[in-house]
Amino acid sequence: MLDHARAQDLAAAAIDFDLAVDERAELDGHLAACPACRAYAGGLERDARMLAERPRAAAPERVARRITRDARPAWGARSRLAAAAVGIVVVAVVRRAIKQLLDGIVTESERRAAAANG
Numbered sequence: 646m647l648d649h650a651r652a653q654d655l656a657a658a659a660i661d662f663d664l665a666v667d668e669r670a671e672l673d674g675h676l677a678a679c680p681a682c683r684a685y686a687g688g689l690e691r692d693a694r695m696l697a698e699r700p701r702a703a704a705p706e707r708v709a710r711r712i713t714r715d716a717r718p719a720w721g722a723r724s725r726l727a728a729a730a731v732g733i734v735v736v737a738v739v740r741r742a743i744k745q746l747l748d749g750i751v752t753e754s755e756r757r758a759a760a761a762n763g
């Protein structure tokens with residue numbers, strides 16, 4: 646049987662998440678036998694319902710700006726991304742240059758072979 650602290654932790658988790666089947670069964674078993682934890686879980690559910698029913702308000706402009714700013718990647722992350730993009734472009738350019746060089750060598754050797762054969 647769950648102790649009260651664990652039962653209350655599970656009851657709190659169950660507000661926002663689906664519990665594993667065994668955890669749900671343990672919690673339900675504990676709540677059926679423990680009025681204190683049943684009252685605790687009932688209070689959590691009432692609070693969650695009350696919060697969910699509250700009208701949503703837009704964040705003040707200043708707060709919204711800060712959240713938006715903080716959500717953007719920092720310069721370090723951005724410059725690493727830019728460096729990765731440059732690296733991809735450089736690899737593509739070098740590959741194309743090598744291919745053109747090899748094509749040129751093959752074409753030149755074919756031309757020489759054709760010239761040697763008359």
Ligand SMILES: [Zn+2]
Nearest residue numbers: 649652679682
């Ligand atoms: Zn209990």
